[in-house]
């Protein structure tokens with residue numbers, strides 16, 4: 394259902410992002426503390442909205458991968474960023490051999506996952522020691538709640554509240570480094586132990 398929905402919506406997502414949203418998207422990427430040598434995975438990359446901001450932080454295109462299950466969304470991303478490797482499929486099937494990553498982004502997609510806990514489990518396997526798992530939305534958790542209400546089959550869940558993130562942090566030995574749930578910005582950063 395996700396795949397056919399987003400395959401049909403690609404033209405909408407190819408439109409330019411409003412400047413205010415772009416500014417908050419840049420702030421989300423900045424918060425991940427990327428360095429020149431960072432290896433980065435953009436999960437549910439869509440048409441690659443996060444990618445210019447990741448490249449702007451000095452990450453090399455060859456160290457950046459995107460994953461999405463919509464062929465049409467990935468076709469848009471591939472046309473825009475030919476130097477980046479894109480993997481087509483469900484994130485839960487993303488090959489562990491393509492890791493580890495210093496940062497794994499989930500921007501504007503986390504409410505779409507049917508089994509959020511398994512998504513975190515997969516991300517923990519793919520993250521390097523000290524790596525960050527960044528869950529974000531530049532329109533905020535209220536926007537996702539409205540989508541959840543209007544299209545529950547496409548957005549089956551809300552963005553995780555702080556107590557849910559703390560539960561995952563405890564269960565997967567992560568540190569909840571950042572949590573911001575503001576009217577127009579949601580940002581949670583979970584960090585894997587450096588040991």
Ligand SMILES: C[S@@+](CC[C@H](N)C(=O)[O-])C[C@H]1O[C@@H](n2cnc3c(N)ncnc32)[C@H](O)[C@@H]1O
Pocket residue numbers: 395396399436437438439440441442443460461462463466482483484485499500501502505506
């Ligand atoms: C609203 S778009 C967001 C795209 C992008 N992250 C952004 O910031 O604009 C949600 C994307 O999630 C993808 N998606 C949904 N479930 C997925 C899954 N299980 N594995 C990989 N991608 C998924 C959809 O195909 C779609 O491209």
